[in-house]
Amino acid sequence: xxxxxxxxxxxxxxxxxxxxxxxxxxxxxxxxxxxxxxxxxxxxxxxxxxxxxxxxxxxxxxxxxxxxxxxxxxxxxxxxxxxxxxxxxxxxxxxx
Amino acid sequence: xxxxxxxxxxxxxxxxxxxxxxxxxxxxxxxxxxxxxxxxxxxxxxxxxxxxxxxxxxxxxxxxxxxxxxxxxxxxxxxxxxxxxxxxxxxxxxxx
Amino acid sequence: xxxxxxxxxxxxxxxxxxxxxxxxxxxxxxxxxxxxxxxxxxxxxxxxxxxxxxxxxxxxxxxxxxxxxxxxxxxxxxxxxxxxxxxxxxxxxxxxxxxxxxxxxxxxxxxxxxxxxxxxxxxxxxxxxxxxxxxxxxxxxxxxxxxxxxxxxxxxxxxxxxxxxxxxxxxxxxxxxxxxxxxxxxxxxxxxxxxxxxxxxxxxxxxxxxxxxxxxxxxxxxxxxxxxxxxxxxxxxxxxxxxxxxxxxxxxxxxxxxxxxxxxxxxxxxxxxxxxxxxxxx
Amino acid sequence: xxxxxxxxxxxxxxxxxxxxxxxxxxxxxxxxxxxxxxxxxxxxxxxxxxxxxxxxxxxxxxxxxxxxxxxxxxxxxxxxxxxxxxxxxxxxxxxxxxxxxxxxxxxxxxxxxxxxxxxxxxxxxxxxxxxxxxxxxxxxxxxxxxxxxxxxxxxxxxxxxxxxxxxxxxxxxxxxxxxxxxxxxxxxxxxxxxxxxxxxxxxxxxxxxxxxxxxxxxxxxxxxxxxxxxxxxxxxxxxxxxxxxxxxxxxxxxxxxxxxxxxxxxxxxxxxxxxxxxxxxx
Ligand SMILES: [Zn+2]
Ligand SMILES: [Zn+2]
Numbered sequence: 001x002x003x004x005x006x007x008x009x010x011x012x013x014x015x016x017x018x019x020x021x022x023x024x025x026x027x028x029x030x031x032x033x034x035x036x037x038x039x040x041x042x043x044x045x046x047x048x049x050x051x052x053x054x055x056x057x058x059x060x061x062x063x064x065x066x067x068x069x070x071x072x073x074x075x076x077x078x079x080x081x082x083x084x085x086x087x088x089x090x091x092x093x094x095x096x
Numbered sequence: 097x098x099x100x101x102x103x104x105x106x107x108x109x110x111x112x113x114x115x116x117x118x119x120x121x122x123x124x125x126x127x128x129x130x131x132x133x134x135x136x137x138x139x140x141x142x143x144x145x146x147x148x149x150x151x152x153x154x155x156x157x158x159x160x161x162x163x164x165x166x167x168x169x170x171x172x173x174x175x176x177x178x179x180x181x182x183x184x185x186x187x188x189x190x191x192x
Numbered sequence: 193x194x195x196x197x198x199x200x201x202x203x204x205x206x207x208x209x210x211x212x213x214x215x216x217x218x219x220x221x222x223x224x225x226x227x228x229x230x231x232x233x234x235x236x237x238x239x240x241x242x243x244x245x246x247x248x249x250x251x252x253x254x255x256x257x258x259x260x261x262x263x264x265x266x267x268x269x270x271x272x273x274x275x276x277x278x279x280x281x282x283x284x285x286x287x288x289x290x291x292x293x294x295x296x297x298x299x300x301x302x303x304x305x306x307x308x309x310x311x312x313x314x315x316x317x318x319x320x321x322x323x324x325x326x327x328x329x330x331x332x333x334x335x336x337x338x339x340x341x342x343x344x345x346x347x348x349x350x351x352x353x354x355x356x357x358x359x360x361x362x363x364x365x366x367x368x369x370x371x372x373x374x375x376x377x378x379x380x381x382x383x384x385x386x387x388x389x390x391x392x393x394x395x396x397x398x399x400x401x402x403x404x405x406x407x408x409x410x411x412x413x414x415x416x417x418x419x420x421x422x423x424x425x426x427x428x429x430x431x432x433x434x435x436x437x438x439x440x441x442x443x444x445x446x447x448x449x450x451x452x453x454x455x456x457x458x459x460x461x462x463x464x465x466x467x468x469x470x471x472x473x474x
Numbered sequence: 475x476x477x478x479x480x481x482x483x484x485x486x487x488x489x490x491x492x493x494x495x496x497x498x499x500x501x502x503x504x505x506x507x508x509x510x511x512x513x514x515x516x517x518x519x520x521x522x523x524x525x526x527x528x529x530x531x532x533x534x535x536x537x538x539x540x541x542x543x544x545x546x547x548x549x550x551x552x553x554x555x556x557x558x559x560x561x562x563x564x565x566x567x568x569x570x571x572x573x574x575x576x577x578x579x580x581x582x583x584x585x586x587x588x589x590x591x592x593x594x595x596x597x598x599x600x601x602x603x604x605x606x607x608x609x610x611x612x613x614x615x616x617x618x619x620x621x622x623x624x625x626x627x628x629x630x631x632x633x634x635x636x637x638x639x640x641x642x643x644x645x646x647x648x649x650x651x652x653x654x655x656x657x658x659x660x661x662x663x664x665x666x667x668x669x670x671x672x673x674x675x676x677x678x679x680x681x682x683x684x685x686x687x688x689x690x691x692x693x694x695x696x697x698x699x700x701x702x703x704x705x706x707x708x709x710x711x712x713x714x715x716x717x718x719x720x721x722x723x724x725x726x727x728x729x730x731x732x733x734x735x736x737x738x739x740x741x742x743x744x745x746x747x748x749x750x751x752x753x754x755x756x
Contacts, residue, residue, distance in 0.1 A: 105638060106671070165719040269491060271494070391494060392690065
C-alpha cells in the first residue's frame with residue numbers, strides 16, 4: 001500500500017523541510033493511523049519528536065486531514081489508513 | 097456514463113445560473129467533447145447560444161478544462177469525454 | 193439573485209459611493225443596507241487588521257471597532273499597509289482609524305487603545321454584530337473565541353506566518369467554535385511568532401481580504417458560501433489553496449457544548465502559558 | 475532555504491524596515507537586495523492596482539511605475555483602497571503615488587498620467603523589469619501582453635468581476651503568453667465590465683495581493699512556485715480556489731511563437747473592437 005503524507009504550517013521543518021512524503025508499506029493493505037504516526041516519528045523525524053507526537057498521538061495544535069477532511073469525521077486516531085489515502089498534518093498558525 | 101460540468105466566470109448565467117450540472121448518458125460509454133458542447137447548447141442553454149458556441153466550438157475567450165487541465169493538453173475539441181470526467185468552462189475575466 | 197427593494201434608506205451619497213458594489217449579484221440594495229447598518233469589531237490593527245479594516249470601511253460597514261494596544265513601528269510597514277511613516281510611535285488603532293476615515297468619512301470608527309483581555313473583552317464586544325480575529329497570539333485567539341461564544345457573535349478568524357495563511361469562521365449558524373477544533377492550546381515551544389519566523393505582506397493581504405469577504409457574506413446573509421465548518425489553507429509559495437472540511441460543533445466542547453465548563457472568561461495567559469501580545473513575549 | 479550573505483548593500487534603515495520580511499525563508503538578505511534593486515510597472519491604478527502597489531511599495535521594490543489616465547471618483551472608493559476622498563478628481567496614478575510615498579519614502583515612484591497605447595507602451599515599459607496587468611479591458615490586456623513579449627518582460631496578469639477572480643503569469647521562464655491561451659479576442663458582447671456587473675473590494679484585494687506575491691517570487695528567483703503554466707481561479711462566494719494546468723508556450727503563437735506575425739505593436743482597439751478604457755466604452 002502507498003500513503004501520501006503532506007505537511008504544512010511549519011511542520012515540514014521537522015521532516016527535512018519536505019512538504020510531501022510518499023510511503024510504501026509493501027507488506028500491508030492497511031495500517032492504523034496511530035501506527036503511521038509512530039512510524040513517522042521513528043523513521044522520518046529525527047529530533048524533537050515532542051513537537052509532533054505527545055502521548056502517542058499528534059500534539060495539540062495539529063489538525064489531521066484524511067483525504068481533505070478532518071480526521072474527527074473518520075474516528076480520529078483509530079482510523080485505519082488505506083491504500084492511496086492522503087494524510088495531511090497541519091500546524092495551526094497564530095500570527096497576523 | 098456520467099459527466100460533471102462546471103461553469104464559471106459568468107458562463108453560469110447562460111445556464112440557469114447553475115454552476116454545476118451533472119449529465120448522464122445511459123446509452124453511451126464515451127462522447128466526443130464536440131457533441132457534448134452541442135448537447136449543452138441545444139439542451140441546457142435556451143437562448144443566446146452565440147455567447148457559448150461559435151462555429152461548432154466554444155467561442156473565443158472561454159477556457160475549457162478537462163479534469164482540471166487545459167483541454168489543449170488532451171487534443172482540444174477532438175477529446176472523447178469519458179465516464180466521471182469533469183469538464184469546466186471558464187469565461188476569462190477582464191475587469192480590475 | 194439580485195434583490196431590489198423599492199423602499200430603501202440609502203442616501204444619495206451612499207448610492208453614488210456603493211453603486212458598483214450594490215449592483216453585484218447577491219448584494220443588492222438590501223445587502224448594502226445591511227452593511228451600512230452593521231457593526232464589526234476587529235481585534236488587531238496589524239498585518240491582517242489593515243486589509244480587513246480597509247476593505248470593510250470602503251464597503252460601508254456602518255461602525256467599525258479597532259482594538260490594538262501597540263504603537264506603529266517602521267518594522268511593521270512592510271506588511272501593515274493601513275499605517276503611514278508619519279504614524280510612527282502612535283497607537284495602531286488610532287493610526288488605522290485615521291487612514292480609513294480618509295477613505296470613507298461616512299462610517300463611524302471606534303478605537304480601543306487597550307489590550308483585549310478577560311477584563312476588557314465583554315464590555316467592548318457587546319456593541320458589535322460580528323468579530324474579526326486579526327490578532328497575533330494564541331492566548332488572544334482563545335479569549336476572542338470564548339467571548340464570541342458567550343455573547344453569541346460570529347467570529348471570522350484568520351492567521352498567517354511566513355508564506356502561509358489559514359482562515360475559517362467560528363460560531364456561525366450552529367457551526368463549530370475554535371475550541372471545538374482545538375480543545376487544548378498548543379505547547380508553547382511549538383508556536384512560531386511572526387517576529388521570529390517572518391511574514392510577507394501579500395500573505396496577510398490575501399488572508400485579510402478573505403476575512404473581509406466572509407464578513408460581507410455573513411452580513412448580506414449569503415449563508416451557503418460562508419466558510420463555516422470548512423478551513424481554507426493557503427500556501428503562497430506554491431500558489432495553492434485548499435478548502436477542507438472540518439468537524440462540526442462538538443457537543444462535548446468546553447465552551448459551546450451541551451455542558452460547558454467555561455461559562456465566563458478565564459485567564460487565557462495562564463491557560464495558554466503565554467501572553468496576550470506577541471511583542472510582550474520577546 | 476534562507477540565504478545569508480556577508481557583503482550586502484542594505485542600509486540600516488532598510489534592515490530596520492524590511493527585517494521581518496528578509497528573515498522569511500526563501501527571501502533572505504539577497505532576496506531583499508533583489509527587491510530593492512528592481513523596478514515594476516503597474517498598468518492600472520484601480521481595484522487591482524491599489525493592493526498591488528501598496529504591497530509592492532511596502533515590500534521595498536526600488537522603483538514602481540504607475541500608469542493610469544483616469545481620475546479618482548467617489549464611486550471607485552468602495553474597492554480602490556489606495557485612494558482617498560480628498561483625491562477626488564485628480565489622477566489615479568498621482569493619488570496612488572501619494573499614498574505609497576507616505577507608506578514608504580525609501581522607494582521611487584514614477585507616474586504616467588496617460589493611456590497605455592501602442593504609441594506610449596514601448597517607451598514606458600523599457601525602463602522596468604516586470605509588468606503587472608491590473609487593467610480593466612480586453613484591448614489593454616492584448617497590448618500589454620504583446621509589449622511584454624516584444625521586450626522580454628514577465629507579465630503578472632490578474633482580473634476580477636463580481637465575486638470572481640483569475641491570476642496567472644505570462645511570458646515567464648519560457649512559459650505561455652496571453653495569446654498562447656487566448657489567440658482570438660472574445661466577441662465584444664460577451665465581455666462584462668465592472669461598471670456593469672459590479673465587483674467587490676475584497677475580490678480585487680485577494681487577486682491584487684496574489685499578484686504582488688508573484689512579483690516577489692519572480693524577483694527573488696523562487697522559480698518553482700511561480701504561477702506560470704498554471705491559472706488560479708477564485709470563486710469568492712463559495713470560498714473555493716482552483717489551480718489548474720494550462721497549455722505551455724505555443725510554437726504557433728502569433729506573437730511569441732516560432733514565426734510570429736506580430737513583430738511590433740498593432741492597433742488593439744481595432745483588433746479587439748473595443749476601447750483601451752472601460753469608462754470610454756460606456
Ligand atoms: Zn466549541
Ligand atoms: Zn504566445
